[in-house]
Amino acid sequence: MSLLSINDLQVSFKTRRGTVNAVRGLSLEIEKGETLGIVGESGSGKSVTSYALMRLLESNGRISGGALSYGxxxxxxxxxxVMRDLRGREISMIFQNPRAALNPIRKVGHQIEDVLRRHAKATRSTARAEAIKALEAVKIRDPEARYNAYPFELSGGMCQRIVIALALACDPKLLIADEPTTGLDITTQxxxxxxxxxxxxxxxxxxxxxxxxxxxxxxxxNRIVVMKDGEIVEQGDPKRLFTAPEHPYTRKLVDATPRSGASVRSLLPAEQRTPAPELPVSETPLLEVRDLTKTYQGKSGPVHAVKGISFKVMKGQSVGLVGESGCGKSTTSSILVRLTDPTSGEILFNGEDLAKTPAGTFARDPRRAAIQMVFQDATDSFNPRHTARHSIAEPLKRLTGLKGKALKDRVEELADLxxxxxxxxxxxxxxxxxxxxARVGIARAIAVEPQFLILDEPTAALDVSIQAIVLNLLVDLRAKLGISFLFVSHDLHVVRLLCDHVIVMRDGEILEEGPAAAVMDAPAHAYTRELLAAAPEPPALAETLSSAAE
Amino acid sequence: MSDTATRAEALKQQDGALAHIAYVLRSNPVTLLAFAMFAVLLLAAVLGPLIAPFDPLQTNASNALQPPSFTHWFGTDNLGRDVFSRVIVATRLDLAISIAAVALSFLVGSVLGSLAGYWGGWLDAVLNRVFDTIMAFPLFVLAMGIVAALGNTVENIVYATAVINIPFYARLVRAEVNIRRDAGFAQAAKLAGNSDVRVLALHIFPNALPPMMVQVSLNLGWAILNAAGLSFIGLGVRPPTAEWGIMVAEGANFIVSGEWWLAIFPGLALMFAVFTFNLLGDGLRDIVDPRQRS
Known part of the structure; x- marks a missing residue:
């Protein structure tokens, strides 16, 4: 008998617009010792399924049909x-956002003790030792010291380890991991x-x-279930799903997953692939960064976020800036877009030094329109009180003085674009x-026809099929408008698809730079190799690709 | 042609806002009740002297201290004035004082709080200490002091009530602005060519409005009580002006001798007003918050 069996599960939510069926007749089984992957894009009902299983649905949701049986x-x-006893002891869960899943004002060791004592796996006297053992199990170095740490003192990856320790503290038989690595760096992932x-x-x-x-x-x-709109569209062996997907949706997902050897057009479904545009790169530099540094005054002394970097971006070129969190890539892009002042260094833009104009007054500078940015977090970067039209019109109103019908027409033209x-x-x-x-964000950034566009992980929060479309849109816009890109990302596969030139950063320094293909195929620096190796690469796919190449 | 199109669009937009208000009222009966009660207050304030059956200042010694009757619903006071008319007419003054005071503290508090929250630094430190100092006083005693020092007028009641409320608004706005200072949309606004002041005033500050609305409505009730309290102890509004606080104060002397209606009815009016404003908060917040729209 299988450990868990779900039969014809139906979950519905009551919302302002009526009842929404989030899961519609889902059936699956998990055998003892099996690892089942549930893959789907946002809104596919994959997380709701796990919450229904734990009976942790939000108050407006309910299981409206089907059977759930665990042992x-x-x-x-x-x-x-009964559920309270099961949760944590039999079925455990690792949450999406480790920082949110931990209580911010309790020491992590105490949080582990709580779980242990709740399920009578430890007594007051043994709890501390058991908690430290649990920390050791997730390979946390110096567990005795970490026992006394608060979540804010730990990195994202470390917090996720604590969450794993919490989930596994009582030796559950079934572990549910809901997007366990979203938001973590690729090597941490x-x-x-x-x-x-x-x-x-x-x-x-x-x-x-x-x-x-x-x-x-x-x-x-071991096995993958692909979900879409609350239903399973296909399931089976991972290798088979990749090599011979039966359902068109699976095919689309496989195509859209960035991988080595793919081109940006090949991410799209076959019938939407148009010939890739020509992308001429000029020999004249548009932007030249010389010995840029940024030092913050931290509480425990100065923090060197950027330590003297220099690079060039040619007219029409797309440059990828790659690195993990804390490498200084966000600081660099914030300086280049003139929201932050550098500590020292020159930013030559068409030969003029932008660093001479302080960030505070750059908003009214005539060159403001020439440098724009697409932000990482699409939700955070829009004023919640403004409509999409208002957001796109804002730079046009302020920087070009368009009004009335001309403004309205331009906004609609951009929306079409x-x-x-x-x-x-x-x-x-x-x-x-x-x-x-993401589209509104791009429309806003290109509204004033910038020459240089900084893209700060514009697809990080998007589903792969949407990411495929947005990446293609960016390639088309680059060809049509002749914009130079600085593409900031941690995802090397995506960078390779979009960029001619790659810069790898770590700890505020440039480790390696060069043409994208050269850096990716023959990385000179060990760190670049490590980054490349950490990117998940379905083995089955790698094999088919190499056999296809032969 | 295009003109009609834009007008139609404007209408649709307006329609959206109205539909949203209708939705908020429909989805929450308490809000609907609060708005209905507020409408009653507003009517009384606007139409006051027109709908009052008697002249609120007309004395009639032969008709003094009559209990509630069909002619005099709330009875008459010691000078023979109709209590019902006086309660209605007093609405305008009481609402005016509280709304003016709240508007003033909202305005000043918003500006100071925004500046402190956006720029921080020494400005923030200085303003915060000033607000701490104001809040350290027993607020009613401070208001009494201000009115006593500035002079016994209605305007001074407004100023005093405003001053003691400023710190609450400033603190709230400071926190709301501060968490959005480096938000993506604020940076995007700068990229769009907005100066710091514009980013603050047009992009960040409006996002503080939903929690502010709750504060405003609670504060309106509180300001009415404060104004009535000051009148009760003889500061601000002076007899024979009809005002709930004074009416309660004057009527209190007669409770012992059994003429309860003099104090009870203006007291109930006061309670009604405060209750209305307290209920209004959540509804106002939902109306100014576009995220409540679906």
């Missing part, structure tokens, strides 16, 4: 007291996933890994999807 226990009808995989194998647990990343699921799961349906222009940000917000 013979009917989870749908079990009493709340690999470390965390490897750790989870090791612990699952070591303890003979079953696991359910929920992710939007097909490549990641393929690498770590980025493929945003015109009726959506009158919506507020919270009424738009992630992909639509």
């Amino acid at each position: 013979g226990i009917d989870l749908r009808h079990a009493k709340e007291s 690999k470390a965390v996933m490897d750790l989870i995989a090791d612990l699952i194998a070591e303890r003979g647990m079953s696991a359910m890994v929920i992710t939007h990343d097909l490549g990641l699921a393929a690498q770590y799961c 980025v493929g945003l349906p015109r009726p959506l222009l009158d919506r507020f940000p919270h009424q738009l999807s992630g992909g639509q917000k």
